[in-house]
Amino acid sequence: xxxxxxxxxxxxxxxxxxxxxxxxxxxxxxxxxxxxxxxxxxxxxxxxxxxxxxxxxxxxxxxxxxxxxxxxxxxxxxxxxxxxxxxxxxxxxxxxxxxxxxxxxxxxxxxxxxxxxxxxxxxxxxxxxxxxxxxxxxxxxxxxxxxxxxxxxxxxxxxxxxxxxxxxxxxxx
Numbered sequence: 001x002x003x004x005x006x007x008x009x010x011x012x013x014x015x016x017x018x019x020x021x022x023x024x025x026x027x028x029x030x031x032x033x034x035x036x037x038x039x040x041x042x043x044x045x046x047x048x049x050x051x052x053x054x055x056x057x058x059x060x061x062x063x064x065x066x067x068x069x070x071x072x073x074x075x076x077x078x079x080x081x082x083x084x085x086x087x088x089x090x091x092x093x094x095x096x097x098x099x100x101x102x103x104x105x106x107x108x109x110x111x112x113x114x115x116x117x118x119x120x121x122x123x124x125x126x127x128x129x130x131x132x133x134x135x136x137x138x139x140x141x142x143x144x145x146x147x148x149x150x151x152x153x154x155x156x157x158x159x160x161x162x163x164x165x166x167x168x169x170x171x172x173x
Contacts, residue, residue, distance in 0.1 A: 001143070003164035006126070009142040010039070013124060014046035016140055021091055024051055026119070028090040030058040030083065032108050035097035038157040039126060043095070058083030060094070065107035081111065088116035093140070097155040099125040102134035127153050127166060 001009070021027055024047065031040030037059055044055040059082040094108055105123060112121065124140035129147045145153060145168065154167040 001166035003158075006142075006164060006166065009126065010042055011046060013140050013142060014043050014050065017043070017093065017124070018047065018051065020139070021093075023091070024053050024055070026089070026091045028056045028058065028085060028087065028092050028118075030060050030087075030092055030094050030108075030112065032094060032096040032104060033059060033061045033063075034160060035155050035157055036060075036095040038159040039095045039097065039124070041159075043124070056085045058085065058087075060108055060111055062104065062107040062111050065110040066103070081115075083115060086116055087112065087118045090118045092118040092121045093124050094121060095124045097126050097157075098153045099123070099128045099136075099138050099141075100131055100153075102132045102136035105136045106134055126155060129153050 018024060029040040029044050031037035040057045044057045047053065047055050059080070061081045092112065094105065094112070096104060096108075099105065109121065112118070122140065123136070123138040125138045126142040128138055128141045128144045131147070131149065147153065147168065150171050152169050152171060154169055156163045156165050156167070158164045
């Protein structure tokens with residue numbers, strides 16, 4: 001995907017969220033660190049431009065909730081969850097760049113529910129590449145990209161990577 005294709009996809013997703021969510025005033029976006037954050041911020045800006053309402057955006061760091069913690073390293077780096085609003089009773093949409101096995105989302109749900117009890121939690125992803133290991137699915141999907149186990153989806157956002165694109169690459173041996 002090019003930068004313009006990413007932007008068009010986010011515009012479509014913003015409209016889809018507005019169509020499906022009951023009360024946009026009860027909406028909250030939470031971006032999963034790292035690349036879920038720019039998605040949440042951009043979608044909140046697009047909804048504000050469309051509906052003139054401000055959607056609160058939070059940042060969720062899931063490092064301590066991962067089930068592969070022992071393989072990540074001796075001391076996981078927690079760079080901080082930042083949610084300046086109560087999630088209790090909110091219609092929360094978790095956001096991440098790529099949905100793969102579902103393990104990141106499971107960790108995000110564990111982290112989120114430690115902060116309170118939202119009325120509903122939905123998932124929005126830019127790319128769904130399949131290969132689920134857990135019964136997790138996204139309600140909002142930018143694009144489905146069937147992949148093999150030898151392929152990787154790389155999402156690059158200007159805010160983090162200094163470039164804007166989505167790549168399908170093959171793992172090196």
